[in-house]
Amino acid sequence: MSDVLILGIESSCDETAAAVVRNGREVLSNAINTQIEIHRQFGGVVPEVASRRHIQTIDGVIDKALSDANASFDDITAIAVTYGPGLVGALLVGVSTAKALAYALKKPLVPVHHIKGHIMANFIEHKELEPPFVCLVASGGHSHIVEVKSYTDIDILARTRDDAAGEAFDKIARVLGLGYPGGPLIDKLAKEGDKNAVHFPRVKMDGDSLDFSFSGVKTAVINYLHKLEQNGEGYNKADIAASFQDAVVDALCTHTIEAAKRTGNKTIALAGGVASNSALRAQMAERAADEGMRVLYPSPVLCTDNAAMIACAGFYGYLNGDRADMTLNAAATVKL
Numbered sequence: 001m002s003d004v005l006i007l008g009i010e011s012s013c014d015e016t017a018a019a020v021v022r023n024g025r026e027v028l029s030n031a032i033n034t035q036i037e038i039h040r041q042f043g044g045v046v047p048e049v050a051s052r053r054h055i056q057t058i059d060g061v062i063d064k065a066l067s068d069a070n071a072s073f074d075d076i077t078a079i080a081v082t083y084g085p086g087l088v089g090a091l092l093v094g095v096s097t098a099k100a101l102a103y104a105l106k107k108p109l110v111p112v113h114h115i116k117g118h119i120m121a122n123f124i125e126h127k128e129l130e131p132p133f134v135c136l137v138a139s140g141g142h143s144h145i146v147e148v149k150s151y152t153d154i155d156i157l158a159r160t161r162d163d164a165a166g167e168a169f170d171k172i173a174r175v176l177g178l179g180y181p182g183g184p185l186i187d188k189l190a191k192e193g194d195k196n197a198v199h200f201p202r203v204k205m206d207g208d209s210l211d212f213s214f215s216g217v218k219t220a221v222i223n224y225l226h227k228l229e230q231n232g233e234g235y236n237k238a239d240i241a242a243s244f245q246d247a248v249v250d251a252l253c254t255h256t257i258e259a260a261k262r263t264g265n266k267t268i269a270l271a272g273g274v275a276s277n278s279a280l281r282a283q284m285a286e287r288a289a290d291e292g293m294r295v296l297y298p299s300p301v302l303c304t305d306n307a308a309m310i311a312c313a314g315f316y317g318y319l320n321g322d323r324a325d326m327t328l329n330a331a332a333t334v335k336l
Contacts, residue, residue: 008311011094012086018062019307020069024315029068030308051089078108080314084331091330110314111324118271121302121309139272140166151316158210168214193238195246270297
């Protein structure tokens, strides 16, 4: 089979990204224009601002991806694009651009689910990785445990019932006055604190459910801080950050390892922005080793929203015959 070059396009939140990937796993380019500094002043992503910024930058990002890959549109086999889930206005920019390119260039258009893209980042990082395995996808918008049975067959084993893990990190970082984005800031501060200073709750669902719930630990931290403030008592921010982070990481690790046990998988992969968290990586690896399991995760640049992962997912979708026509639309929520 001749080489398949996929142009991936990602615009689901506040990163405008394009990438060229050869045969699913070889990244020729991975261009990302981040909006973090723009949204930091608001303490979080403003959808309308994000959408307008995507419009301003997407053409230049695609040009850079092609240039970095030393490729032209003629070299591209197919175009893959994130169509959901995400901010619908932001998604529309990427979807509209991909549709226009596919139509003008007469190239196949491959729709990609954003969460599937995060999972696929592990195939780029670990060339030897093959299904099946269990994957924890944790980010600002998602907290899922899935079983990757094949490159196109993914079963959801658990998900959050309320807040995503990354969303909880952002909210507690805001309460502590750390800024945005909260995850990396809490991770950094927690290294200076005592994770055993305060015991915050871990939620376990009824029955055999491995679903997550992070609204309770978020509320517990906020109520704990409010009580101290009302009593005129001070507190150590690093201890709070470390204790909160430990509660979230403990839940993520416990549920994921149990999911691997139940499905008989010996490989656990991490994906999504929270997969960059140093405590999660360390604790998951330690606890998995005790069970005779291995843990894999992508480099930080592949944990954040990027188009290389979308191109990777697009490659396997292309081989599977997944195609979209000009009626493809953005979807704020869509089943995996």
